[in-house]
Amino acid sequence: MLRRWIFARRFATKTRLPQGRTLEAPPMNDSELLEAIEKDPEIVNDRKWRSSYYHQLSQLSGVLDTRFQEKLQKNLRKIESYNVRINTPIEERIRVDLTKENLTFRDFYSNLLVAKAIENSTGITTPTEFQKRIFALASGYVSTVAVGEPGTGKSTALFTHGLFLRRAPARGEGINSLVLVNSGLQAVQMRKYAEKVYQSIRRVKPKSLPNIQTMAQFLYRADQQTEEQQIKDLMDTPCPHILVSTPQRLLDLLATRGMDFMKVNSLAYIGVDDIDHMMDTDAPVDAQRKTAIVKLLDYVLKLQDYRRFHNEPHPQLLFTTTAPTPRSFLDELQDHTQWFDWSKFHEMGSFTRGNMADTCVVPKNVGVGCVLVRPSMTKSNKVRTNLVSMKAPNYGERHDWEQQADGEAAYVEYWKRKRSLMDKPVREGELAVLVSGLVKLLKKQKQNFQKTVLVIVSDETSVFQVQGLLAKLGKNVEVFNGQENATAAKKGKLLIANVKTVEGMTFKSLDTMVVLGLDALRDTKTFVSLCGRFRNESGLIAQDQFGLVDDEKEVKNKMIILSPVLDVGEEERNHLHRLCLRGGLVKWIDVVGVSE
Numbered sequence: 364m365l366r367r368w369i370f371a372r373r374f375a376t377k378t379r380l381p382q383g384r385t386l387e388a389p390p391m392n393d394s395e396l397l398e399a400i401e402k403d404p405e406i407v408n409d410r411k412w413r414s415s416y417y418h419q420l421s422q423l424s425g426v427l428d429t430r431f432q433e434k435l436q437k438n439l440r441k442i443e444s445y446n447v448r449i450n451t452p453i454e455e456r457i458r459v460d461l462t463k464e465n466l467t468f469r470d471f472y473s474n475l476l477v478a479k480a481i482e483n484s485t486g487i488t489t490p491t492e493f494q495k496r497i498f499a500l501a502s503g504y505v506s507t508v509a510v511g512e513p514g515t516g517k518s519t520a521l522f523t524h525g526l527f528l529r530r531a532p533a534r535g536e537g538i539n540s541l542v543l544v545n546s547g548l549q550a551v552q553m554r555k556y557a558e559k560v561y562q563s564i565r566r567v568k569p570k571s572l573p574n575i576q577t578m579a580q581f582l583y584r585a586d587q588q589t590e591e592q593q594i595k596d597l598m599d600t601p602c603p604h605i606l607v608s609t610p611q612r613l614l615d616l617l618a619t620r621g622m623d624f625m626k627v628n629s630l631a632y633i634g635v636d637d638i639d640h641m642m643d644t645d646a647p648v649d650a651q652r653k654t655a656i657v658k659l660l661d662y663v664l665k666l667q668d669y670r671r672f673h674n675e676p677h678p679q680l681l682f683t684t685t686a687p688t689p690r691s692f693l694d695e696l697q698d699h700t701q702w703f704d705w706s707k708f709h710e711m712g713s714f715t716r717g718n719m720a721d722t723c724v725v726p727k728n729v730g731v732g733c734v735l736v737r738p739s740m741t742k743s744n745k746v747r748t749n750l751v752s753m754k755a756p757n758y759g760e761r762h763d764w765e766q767q768a769d770g771e772a773a774y775v776e777y778w779k780r781k782r783s784l785m786d787k788p789v790r791e792g793e794l795a796v797l798v799s800g801l802v803k804l805l806k807k808q809k810q811n812f813q814k815t816v817l818v819i820v821s822d823e824t825s826v827f828q829v830q831g832l833l834a835k836l837g838k839n840v841e842v843f844n845g846q847e848n849a850t851a852a853k854k855g856k857l858l859i860a861n862v863k864t865v866e867g868m869t870f871k872s873l874d875t876m877v878v879l880g881l882d883a884l885r886d887t888k889t890f891v892s893l894c895g896r897f898r899n900e901s902g903l904i905a906q907d908q909f910g911l912v913d914d915e916k917e918v919k920n921k922m923i924i925l926s927p928v929l930d931v932g933e934e935e936r937n938h939l940h941r942l943c944l945r946g947g948l949v950k951w952i953d954v955v956g957v958s959e
């Protein structure tokens with residue numbers, strides 16, 4: 364204060380101190396000093412000093428005002444639209460009219476280059492009903508957990524949204540979108556889609572993307588060479604527009620290479636495909652803290668929160684799940700995770716309140732039948748196999764369905780206990796019985812097995828055991844390795860797969876599936892997922908196949924469950940009954956014509 368006063372005084376009076384003399388501080392406090400300045404005639408009455416001061420001040424504020432006005436004018440529209448958007452309910456933020464007929468990708472996204480590339484390379488022009496709804500939400504930068512039926516284009520939607528989503532320059536350098544998938548095979552399936560789109564973009568605009576790694580990269584567990592290539596690609600191109608990964612692979616890389624290598628701290632969008640296969644949607648989140656997906660999302664979203672201190676908007680989150688998914692799952696996410704920005708969340712699809720789904724989640728054209736295999740010894744010590752169809756479950760009255768659909772958790776516990784008591788020779792014996800049952804079925808019903816048959820077993824070891832046993836019997840067998848055209852109609856071909864590897868995979872034109880043993884059908888989730896593998900030529904399931912539970916059903920595709928008769932007691936029968944009930948009163952078929 365004192366210094367300022369001395370300066371002001373000197374400036375006003377233009378007096379100079381004689382050399383060598385220092386000013387002594389006047390013995391007064393601040394308010395006395397202020398009073399002294401105001402009363403000092405040399406300052407107050409010096410009109411020249413005052414007018415020069417005010418002149419400079421007005422010039423300065425004039426410049427500042429014009430700059431401010433210019434900036435304001437430039438951003439007024441943005442500010443207004445931000446204010447409007449932030450105060451509008453989520454439904455109104457959606458900019459697409461879903462009632463319009465013949466909607467195409469171009470109605471949802473403005474990037475014509477990408478839309479055309481998708482159309483030209485994959486033939487996909489019209490979004491499915493599921494895709495229309497999720498794209499509409501996505502267009503308003505809304506986050507969701509989307510419940511959809513199998514084969515309605517869920518995975519394609521997640522990846523496609525990532526393709527279209529532009530990166531705001533304010534986000535700085537980094538990976539724009541992260542899409543998490545359940546298995547390496549699903550990542551490979553997505554890579555094939557990406558490659559087609561990339562080639563098509565390059566044909567139209569050769570210089571737009573230097574290589575596919577700029578557009579998308581894929582991380583999953585594979586052989587050493589492939590894994591090394593994945594790392595090299597990330598080193599060469601550290602910020603792809605989309606990164607697709609399995610949760611465990613990304614966690615491993617984050618743990619070993621760190622965040623500087625995996626630039627996932629400024630994401631605009633995170634898509635999680637089939638969250639119900641990565642988490643148990645019926646169980647509390649706290650009981651699943653150690654699962655890869657929960658650990659990864661906890662970590663990655665905390666990183667984004669750190670960015671938000673720098674005014675970055677929270678990433679958009681799109682999760683997909685296949686019905687039936689309980690409403691309690693949403694409550695769990697809300698109470699026990701910090702993943703979503705709930706002010707920008709809107710649910711999609713119908714979450715179940717009870718045990719019974721309201722609509723058919725197993726397509727109406729899928730029929731299910733169980734064949735009991737009864738082995739016996741002939742007098743000459745040869746094994747003979749008899750096949751009988753299990754009798755159809757009785758669905759009873761509508762008011763009993765909810766109660767009959769109850770008890771899955773108890774069955775899973777029962778099944779685990781039972782399996783833990785079975786030793787290796789017993790399991791191998793059971794598999795041999797099932798294989799002999801399968802061979803007999805194929806022989807007896809040749810006319811019903813004209814195309815490739817998908818044979819499902821419960822684990823990887825069984826895949827190779829069954830392959831060995833069938834090969835010995837001279838059968839044409841192949842192990843499923845993720846090839847899309849693996850089901851191309853081929854008379855009498857058997858394609859063997861572990862139940863885990865077919866989740867999320869597309870089998871075009873498949874019409875017959877044989878499930879070897881009830882071990883592969885532990886719960887409704889697996890059952891619904893398997894029944895969703897029967898696709899039409901485009902790889903989808905038509906929307907009209909998911910009607911009301913008690914709609915008319917006309918079987919075109921068959922799921923045949925083989926089980927040794929000794930393995931089927933009251934618990935197992937109830938389980939099969941419950942699966943068919945929860946899938947939407949699935950139609951039961953008599954496979955061998957001889958009922959028990």
Ligand SMILES: Nc1ncnc2c1ncn2[C@@H]1O[C@H](COP(=O)(O)OP(=O)(O)OP(=O)(O)O)[C@@H](O)[C@H]1O
Pocket residue numbers: 485486487488489490491494512513514515516517518519520637866867868869895901902903
């Ligand atoms: N709008 C569309 N039009 C035509 N084909 C499509 C469309 N969307 C996706 N497809 C094709 O349908 C097949 C299945 O798509 P996708 O894997 O996305 O379905 P999904 O719902 O994720 O299946 P799942 O039930 O296995 O999770 C793929 O081959 C994909 O290319």
